[in-house]
Amino acid sequence: MRRTGWFSSSDPLLDRLHENVVWSMRGNFVDLPTDCPQRDERLGWTGDIQVFAPTAAFLYDCAGLLGSWLQDVAAEQHDDGTVPWYVPSIPGWKPEPGAGWGDAAVLVPWALHQRFADADLLRRQWPSAAAWADLQHRLAGDDHVWDGSFQLGDWLDPTAPPDDPANGLTDPHLVATAYYARSAAVLAAMAAELRFEQEADLSERASLARNGFRSRYRTGPGRLSSDSQTAYAIAIMFDLLDPEEEAAAGRRLAELVREADDHLTTGFLGTPVLLDALTRTGHLDVALALLQQRTAPGWLYPVTMGATTIWERWDSLLPSGEVNPGDMTSFNHYAFGAVADWMHRTIAGMSAAAPGWRSIRYRPGFDTGVTAAQAACDTPYGRASIDWSRTEDLVKAEIRVPIGAEGLLQDPAGGTEVLPPGLHRRSWTVESET
Known part of the structure; x- marks a missing residue:
């Protein structure tokens, strides 16, 4: 695969974390997206790539590899719509439908479309995506x-016992119902993109799923039956709460992080949306405290322990230097590396504002605790990049918009400037942090 995305900053630990993400992807994207390249597994686990796809599609041109793998997903899918937990599947094994894992049939094609604007891929994967979403609906x-079957839930929540990684803080059926609503909404968006007549029915289904989630799991304004970081983060990022409820949920999420001494308590499904949920609800400071946490569980703990890839468990290597005693302990698992997507968009401050990067959002992350950051991505239109630095009360940025695209630059005051293709230099005076 061709490398297409880069990130760096003034913080060497964050740069090492990002490099670990890159190396875990490189070690696992060999013909198919495996969970780990070692031990007696090396399988194409669907949940892992479901959460990692946005990061993967920024870092490398993985459209061919993941497009091919999605065809395998469709081929392995059961007649009732069940997507195996890993693809290729082991013959003779009939898995139960798993939320967050089976949703790869819907969410991975959508992530690739956001990156590459490939409507043909959406059209090809539509039968597979629709079959999975129809199964969820039934x-x-x-x-x-969705509360009638076994679920992996927020797998590897660090509070779960080492020998029971599905037994975390969050009700797995809350997670399953949230994913039912999410896939219904994304499938409706796919139908709109493809101009399929099912859009209206699917939008209604998404509304019913959202109402089902709220009726069962909402216990008060901005409060949920599972009082956990994962529950609030998923509810916020999957648009399952009304605006005033979302603000209250964001406050509770921030409280839970602070109560955990700025540690996360999220697993495979909660972690990828955690920092976004905090940022979206006005708690960037808490998100940054989480990211910068150097003790387990946290992203930088493995870095301080000498990690060169992303680990399967937050503490695959214990502070004593002993290997975690759990049955599953991998030192090369990319799932928790999904945080790199947030780093690209929030710290560097560059993201696609339309499928295929036809429109590009730039917002220098001058308030993210670093003094400089850079990101670049080879989009279908050419290279887009941002390079900003801060000294006391002055922020300088150099922004490149590729030919055929437009840039949307958000300045520190919140204003937006439309940028034509080309190289643009800007500077702003901001309030000093001292």
């Missing part, structure tokens, strides 16, 4: 709550 029943 399993949720008349109350639109």
Whole structure:
């Protein structure tokens, strides 16, 4: 695969973390997206790539590899719509439908579309995506709550026992119902993109799923039956709360992080949306405290322990230097590396504002605790980049918009400037941090 995305900053630990993400992707994207390249597994686990796809599509041109793998997903899919937990699957094994894992049939094609604007891929994967979403709809029943089968849930929540990684803080059926709503909404968006007549029905389904989630798991304004970081982060980022509830949920999420001494308590499904949920609800300071946490569980703990790849568990290597006693302990698992997507968008401050990077959002992350950051991505239109630095009360930025695209530059005061293709230099005076 061709490298297409880069990130660096003034913080060497964050740069090492990002490099670890890159190396874990390189070690696992060999013909198919495996969970780990070692031990007796090396399988194409669907949940891992479901959460990592946005990061993967920024770092490398993985459209061919993941497009091919998605065809395998469709080929392995069962007649009732069930997507195996890993693809290729082991013959003779019939898995139960798993939320967050089976949703790869919907969410990975959508992530690739955001990066590459390939409507043909969406059209090709539509039968597979629709079959999975239809299965979720049937399993949720008349109350639109998916609660009748085993779920992996927020796998590897660090509070779960080492020998029972599915037994975390968050009700797995809350997670399943949230994913039912999410896939319904994304499938409706796919239908709109492809101009399919099912859009209206799917939008109605997404609304029913959202109402089912709220009826079962909402216990008060901005409060959920699972009072956990994962529950609030997923509810916020999957648009399952009304605006005033979202603000309250964001406050509770920030409180939970502070109560955990700025540590995360999220697993495979909660972690990728955690920092975004805090940022979206006005708690960037808490998100940064989480990212900068150097003790376990946290992203920088493995870095301080000498890691050169992303680990499967937050503490795959214990502070004593002993290997975690759990049955599964991999030192090369890219799933928790999904945080790199947030780093690109928030610290460097560059993201796609339209499928295929036709429109590009720039917002220098001058308030993210670093004094400089850079990101570049080879988009379908050419290279887009941002390079900013801060000294006391002055922020300088150099922004490149590729030919055929437009830039949307948000300045520190919140204003937006439309940028034509080309190289642009800007500077702003901001309030000093001292």
